[in-house]
Amino acid sequence: MLKSRQDLQALTERARGALEKEKLRILICAGTGCVANGSLGVYEAFREELVKRGLPYKLELVQEEENAGTALNISGCHGFCQMGPLVRFEPEGVLYLKVKKEDVPEIVEEHIVHKRPVERLLYHHPVTGQVVAREEDIPFYQNQVRVALELCGLVNPEDINDYLAHGGYQALEKALFEMTPEDVIKEVMDSGLRGRGGAGFPTGRKWAFARSAAGDKKYVICNGDEGDPGAFMDRSVMEGAPHRVLEGMMIAGYAIGADEGYIYVRAEYPLAVKRLKKAVADAEALGFLGDNILGSGFAFRIHIKEGAGAFVCGEETALIASIEGQRGMPRPRPPFPAQSGLWGCPTIINNVETLANVAPIISRGAGWFKQYGTPKSPGTKTFALAGQVAHTGLVEVPMGITLREVVFSIGGGLREGKKFKAVQIGGPSGGCLTEEHLDLPLDFDSLQQAGAMIGSGGMVVIGQDSCMVEVAKFFMTFVQNESCGKCVPCREGTRRMLELLTKITRGKATEDDLHLLEELALVVKDGALCGLGKTAPNPVLTTLRYFRDEYEAHVREKKCPAGVCKALLSYFIDQEKCRGCGLCARNCPVEAISGEKKQPHTIDLVKCIKCGTCMEKCKFGAVYTA
The missing domain is CATH 3.10.20.600 (Ubiquitin-like (UB roll))
Structure with a gap:
């Protein structure tokens, strides 16, 4: 239990010393993507191979075995998900791609024993063929600057000592002992940090509102309810650097005068939930969470709230309702959460990435943060x-x-x-x-x-082969399914918009339908209750703005230029390419194809249901659409 900043510094020095003694550090990516591809099996294969060869190793940063110069750890997401499972060797920074457990004996033999990399598992440039060993030299990483993600892929997310060795909780110490709450808010405000959850509201201003709000009880909420299709930024931070999120929440709590916080994370992120819970438990055990933190007099506790996966709970008032045990539905504002939030108390809500930026800003200063980005959008x-x-x-x-x-x-x-x-x-x-x-x-x-x-x-x-009308329909389907139904513009407006988009993709729409779609989108944008409803029409409005010709082709010509909308396709057989094998006819579910054996076949367009089976089965590329 750490009772003072001196205790923290002593533990930090011990952790850094243990890190410096590691001559070799093997980091196995254990983000969700790599785990799904078998990275935990790779981790176990390394353990078995090191034991088999009698090579001493350790699994945690601080241990009594001083002779173990090799460390074997899991890490968070490196970002290059397509190439996983990823294995990084420190201190060289060598990154192996698409590693299977069968590759481990060769890696140990070549890299550890003979000190030479396994070239076949390194990055090969697709154009030049150049072999790239170091992670930082791979083109994917070269234009990146990691702040929120800087520890993902470098530390063991389940080892608090590893976080301390890489500067963890130093920003909290600085805030508690060298800054007033007003100083912290000013530093964040001067940095220009804007919310990374969508709206881009200045973080420092939000904190200042909550600081000045009347009330003895205040809350900090971390919004980890990441519901966008294909989005996994917050998940990766929670999985790869959970203590960075906790530290950001503690600093926020100190700044606004809160003593309690909630991390709202969707239950579909089991790995993030597991690591956050361990991080909270470890932080409590060392005294980073609880009463009189580091002897400063500041008290703060964090709870994990698992959400049921409703997209609308990403909206802050709906999220608050869910934590309170109510149905997750937004409410009108004002009052804003900074004045009246969780259980009527002043509350700030920041998303995971926003909070992950807080500790670096406090440690390195607003000027450091502002060297990246633009004057109005720093970082x-x-x-x-x-x-x-x-x-x-x-x-x-x-x-x-x-x-x-x-x-x-x-x-x-x-x-x-x-x-x-x-x-x-x-x-x-x-x-x-x-x-x-x-x-x-x-x-x-x-x-x-x-x-x-x-x-x-x-x-x-x-x-080029995607239909933008279909793209708009896909996102509108998602939004309509996720609408909480509280307000009419969103509940009914998105439903009617989806009906019109479906009508367009089926070739049954008119010019009037196209005008009605645009009119409805503007009504929903102006009239919906919450930010999610107001922005729901954006995919439709932007595709109408930039790809109107595709909409008009669907409506006027009854054609899909990209050849995606099945209802607007007609299937034909190229008489010169057809060999008369009959494979298409035998597989047609409605017997729409006829022809003599070894003679060109034809498709009856009246019978054809446009399922595409004929095109899929043809071995000669004779079936085409128009």
């Missing part, structure tokens, strides 16, 4: 890069970087040489941007002017 932002891009994964880049740099420099462009068409940024509440926006700076204000938003950071890259 960095994490994005979940997904879709048809070559290199998918989790990236953290300075605000103001262009979309082109993210998609083509970091992401490696589109797979299979496909042409870039659009990117859906900001999740269901975001919008679609086009090729003309590739040089647009990624910051709060620039994206808002283009009709999109940073949101929580989802970024889905869309190629």
Whole structure:
């Protein structure tokens, strides 16, 4: 139990000393993506191989075995999810990709015994063929700047001593003993940190409101209810650096005068829940949580609240209702949570990534943070890069970087040489941007002017063979299913918008339907109760704005230019390519294909149900759509 800042410094020095004694550090990625691909089996294979060869090793940072120069640890997400399972060797920074447990004996033999890397498991540049050993030299990482993610992939998330050895809880100590609560708020305000959960509200201003609010009881809530399709930024931080989140919450609590906090995390994140619970228990055991923390007189406790996965609970008033045991539904504002939040008490709600930026800002100063990003959007932002891009994964880049740099420099462009068409940024509440926006700076204000938003950071890259009407329909389906139903504009408006989008994709819409869709989108945007409802029409409005010709083709010509909407496709057989094998006819579920053996076949368009089975089964590429 640490009772003073001197106790903390002593433990920190011990942890750093143990880290310095490690001659070799093997870090097995244990983020959800790598775990799903078998990384825990790789971890066990390393243990077995080291024991088999009689090589001493340790699993925790602080142990009595001083002769163990090799450390074997799990780590959080490295971000290069497509290439997992990942194994990093320190201090060289060598990163092995797509490691299987069968590869472990070779890695131990070559890398540990003979001191030479296993080239076949290193990164190979797809164009030049160059072999890259160090993680930092891989193109995927070169334009990134890690702040929120800086410890993910470098520390064992289940070992508090590892966090201490890498500077953990030093910012808390500085805040408690060298700064007043007002100093902390000013530092955060001077940094320009804006909320990373979507709205981009200045964090320091939110804290100042709560600090000045009347009330003896105040709360800090960490919003870990990440519900956007394809988004996993907050999950990765909670899994990879849970103590960084706790430290940010403690500093926030000290700043506003709160003694209690909640982490609201969706139950679909079992690994994050497990590691957060362990982090809280370990922090309590050492005295970072509880009464009179480090002898400062400051008291703070943290509870873990598991959410049931409702998208609307990402909205702060709905989240508060859920913690209170009510149905997660938003309420009108004002009053804002900073004045009247959890159980009527002043409450600040920050998302995981926002809180993960707090400790570095307090430790290194507002000026350090502002060296990254733009004047109005300082710092960095994490994005979940997904879709048809070559290199998918989790990236953290300075605000103001262009979309082109993210998609083509970091992401490696589109797979299979496909042409870039659009990117859906900001999740269901975001919008679609086009090729003309590739040089647009990624910051709060620039994206808002283009009709999109940073949101929580989802970024889905869309190629030439995607239908933008179908994309809008996909996100509207999600939003409509997740609508809490409290307000009419969202409950009924999104339903009618989805009906119109479905009508368009089936070739049954008219010009009037197209105008009605746009009109409805604007009504929902203006009339919905909460921020999620107000931003729900963004995918429709941006695709209408930038891809109106595709909508018009569906409505006027009854054609889908991308060839995606099945109801608008007609299947034909190329008479020159057809060999008359009859495979398509035998597999057609409605017997719409006829023809003599070894003679070209034909499709009866009246009978055809457009299932695509004929195209799938044809071995000669004779079936095509038009």
